[in-house]
Amino acid sequence: MKNVSIIGAGSMGTAISVLLSGNGHKVKMWSPFADEVKMLNETREQSDKLPGIKISEDVICTTDLEEALYDTELVTLVIPSQTIRQNMKRIKKHLRKHQIISCFSKGLEEDTGLRMSQIVMQEAPETMFVAMSGPCHAEELSKFIPTAYVAASKSSEAATFAQDVFMSPKFRVYTNDDLIGVELGGALKNIIALCAGISDGLGFGDNTKAALMTRGIAEITRMGIALGAGAHTFSGLAGIGDLIVTCTSMHSRNRRAGILIGQGSSIEEATKKVKMVVEGITTTKAAYNLAQKKDIMMPIIFEAYDVLFNNKNPGEAVNDLMTRDKTYELKGIL
Numbered sequence: 001m002k003n004v005s006i007i008g009a010g011s012m013g014t015a016i017s018v019l020l021s022g023n024g025h026k027v028k029m030w031s032p033f034a035d036e037v038k039m040l041n042e043t044r045e046q047s048d049k050l051p052g053i054k055i056s057e058d059v060i061c062t063t064d065l066e067e068a069l070y071d072t073e074l075v076t077l078v079i080p081s082q083t084i085r086q087n088m089k090r091i092k093k094h095l096r097k098h099q100i101i102s103c104f105s106k107g108l109e110e111d112t113g114l115r116m117s118q119i120v121m122q123e124a125p126e127t128m129f130v131a132m133s134g135p136c137h138a139e140e141l142s143k144f145i146p147t148a149y150v151a152a153s154k155s156s157e158a159a160t161f162a163q164d165v166f167m168s169p170k171f172r173v174y175t176n177d178d179l180i181g182v183e184l185g186g187a188l189k190n191i192i193a194l195c196a197g198i199s200d201g202l203g204f205g206d207n208t209k210a211a212l213m214t215r216g217i218a219e220i221t222r223m224g225i226a227l228g229a230g231a232h233t234f235s236g237l238a239g240i241g242d243l244i245v246t247c248t249s250m251h252s253r254n255r256r257a258g259i260l261i262g263q264g265s266s267i268e269e270a271t272k273k274v275k276m277v278v279e280g281i282t283t284t285k286a287a288y289n290l291a292q293k294k295d296i297m298m299p300i301i302f303e304a305y306d307v308l309f310n311n312k313n314p315g316e317a318v319n320d321l322m323t324r325d326k327t328y329e330l331k332g333i334l
Contacts, residue, residue, distance in 0.1 A: 001024050001025055001026060002025045002026070002073045002074060002165055003025070003026045003028075003071055003072050003073045003074075004020050004025050004026070004027050004028070004072065004073065004074045004076060004165065005027075005028050005029075005030065005068050005069050005072040005074070005075050005076065006020075006027060006028070006029040006030065006076045006078060007030050007068070007075065007076065007077050007078065007079055007087065007091065008029075008030070008031070008077065008078035008079035008105075009029050009030065009031035009033075009036055009037070009040060009046065009061065010046070010049050010050075010078065010079075010138075010276070011046065011049040011050040011138035011139070011276070012078045012104055012138040012141075013029060013031075013078035013079075014029075014040075014046040014049070014050045014053065014055060014138065014142065015050065015053070015138035015139075015141040015142035016076060016078060016104065016141075017029050017055055017056075017059050018053060018054075018055060018056070018141075018142050019141060019142075019166065019168060019171055020165070020166070021055075021056040021058055021059050022056075022144075022168065023165070023166070023167075023168050025165065026058070027056075027058070027059045027060070028059070028060040028061075028062065028067070028068045028069075028072070029059055029060070029061045029062075029068070030061075030062055030063070030064075030065060030068035030069075031061070031063060032063060033063070034063055036048075037061045037062060037063050040055060040061040041061050044056075044057065049138075049276065050138060050139065050142055053142040053143070065090060065091065065094060066094055069091065069094040069095065070094075072099075073100070074100050074101075074102060074161070074162065074165055075091070075095065075099060075100070075101045075102070076101075076102045076103075076104065076132075077101060077102070077103040077104065077105050077116070077120075078104045078105065079105055080105065080107075080277040080279070081105045081106060081107025081108070081109070081116060081187070081279055081282070081283070082107065082109065082110055082277075082282055084103075084105055084109070084116055084119050084120065085109065085119050085122075085123060088119065088120055088123035088124060089123060091124070092123055092124040095124055095127060097126045098126060098127070098128055099124070099126075099127045099128070100127070100128045100130065100158045100161055100162065101120055101124070101127050101128065101129050101130065102130040102131075102132050102151070102162045102165075102166075103116050103117070103120065103129065103130065103131055103132060104132045104133075106133060106183075106186035106187050106189075106190065106279060107187050107190070107279045107282065107283050107286075108187050108282075108283050108286035108287060108290070109286060110282045110285055110286050111286075112286075113286045113287070113289055113290040113293075115180070115183040115184070115187070116129075116131065116183060117129045117131060117179055117183060128153065128155050128157075128158040129153060129154075129158070129179075130151050130152065130153040130155075130158050130159055130161075130162040131150075131151075131152045131153070131179055131182045131183045131186070132149060132150070132151055132152075132162065132166070133149065133150050133152065133182050133183070133185065133186035133237070133238040133242060134147075134148060134149035134150050134186075134237040134238055134241055134242055135147070135148070135237060135241040135242045135244060135245035135246075136149055136245070137245065137249060137251040137252070138251075139251050140251070141171065144170040145170070146170050146171075146172075147170065147171050147172070148171075148172045148173075148174070148237055148241070149166070149171065149172070149173050149174070149237065150173070150174050150175070150176050150182055150236065150237050150238045151163045151166070151173050151174070151175050151176070152175070152176040152177065152178060152179045152181075152182035152183070152238070153175075153177070153179060154177070154179055156175070156177065159175040159176070159177070160175060163175050174237065176233065176236070176238070178229055178230045178232075178233040180224065180227055180228050180229040181224050181229030181230050181233030181234060181238070181239070182233060182238040184220065184223060184224045184227065184229055185220060185224070185233060185234055185238040185239040185242060185243075186238055186242055187279075187283050187287075188219075188220045188223065188283065188287060188301075189216075189220065189239075189242045189243040189246050189247075190246065190254045190278075190279045190280030190283050191216075191254075191280045191283055191284045191287060191300075191301055191304055192212065192213065192216035192217075192219075192220070192243060192246075192247060192300065193243070193246035193247045193252050193254035193255045193258065193280060194254045194255070194257060194258040194261070194278070194280040194281070194284070194304060194308075195212055195216070195258060195300060195303075195304050196209055196212055196213065196246075196247035196248070196255055196258060197252075197254065197255035197256060197257060197258020197259040197260075197261070197262060198258040198259070198261050198262035198307065198314050199212055199258075199262065199318075200255070200258070200259045200262060201258060201259040201260065201261060201262020201263040201314075202262045202314055202315060202318070204318075208318075209247065209248075212247075212300070213243055213244070213247050215300060216243065216247075216300055217234055217239060217240055217243055218329075218330070218332075218333060219297075219298045219299070219300055219301060220234055220239065220243075221234040221239070221333050222296055222297065222298065222332040222333060223287070223290070223291060223294075223296050223298060225332070225333065226294055226296050227294070231333060253274050253276045253277070253278050253279075254278055254279065254280040256273075256274050257270040257271060257273075257274050257278040257280070257281070258270075258280075260273055260274075261307070261308075261314065262314055267281060267308060281308060284301065284304050284305050284308055284309075285305065285308075285309065287301050288301060288302065288304075288305040296332075297331075297332060299321055299324060300321065303317040303318075303320060303321055304317075
């Protein structure tokens with residue numbers, strides 16, 4: 001049994017608390033919102049974001065960071081990617097040297113383009129970071145539907161520790177030493193899922209989505225290679241696996257937001273209707289700036305940026321993608 005602190009009490013944080021308490025661990029879950037903590041403690045249910053899933057009475061829910069992090073052996077971040085830095089500034093004073101931090105948050109910091117591990121290491125350089133990524137919806141994880149995931153770290157010790165904590169008969173965890181690739185796969189797939197939703201909203205079919213997903217993973221791989229990742233990682237769970245589930249499921253908030261945008265909604269209208277953070281929107285801006293800086297060819301992400309931030313018509317963006325100059329399929333990958 002391990003003492004595990006979950007930072008974030010939304011749908012995924014709740015699902016992870018169900019998984020870990022079921023694994024026999026002592027779980028404390030933190031939220032900054034008093035009303036949310038009151039709801040969790042009184043009803044034992046995240047009724048706003050994960051209705052119908054009961055949280056064990058053994059799980060402690062609190063707004064007190066010191067209480068949540070006291071004597072913890074594993075800190076688990078399950079918060080929006082754009083809040084990682086501000087929360088780490090609060091968390092780090094409660095951490096011990098060589099503290100292992102596992103992170104389910106997927107994204108790139110909007111202003112800097114930094115990955116989650118880079119932000120955490122800037123704020124708490126003496127910790128050990130593990131990126132948790134793969135094809136997983138909280139709605140299914142919380143119901144113990146078989147799921148496979150990846151624990152990636154520069155430290156094999158930290159990756160194996162996280163693997164042992166999270167592994168269950170219904171949640172299979174693999175280790176991976178390609179931290180850059182695993183993080184980029186998890187972050188960038190949200191952009192492609194937004195685009196997949198836009199395609200659906202425009203009324204296109206399976207042919208279009210298959211092409212979009214295939215060319216999307218090519219762009220993700222291209223950026224990964226340019227930033228030091230291994231190309232093989234993107235054929236795994238944190239690459240094509242996560243891309244498939246996020247582009248095809250209505251559990252995906254990025255796909256749902258994309259459908260609304262494709263049907264004519266603004267970003268603000270779409271995110272309001274989805275009622276949860278749509279990571280792909282800010283990640284699109286970060287990835288666009290990073291690709292421009294590093295001179296990486298990413299036509300889908302460039303068009304997504306223009307649709308989201310320059311009011312480009314989505315139909316026009318599709319036409320521009322389809323009528324680009326002829327090229328070799330695997331350019332920049334092989």
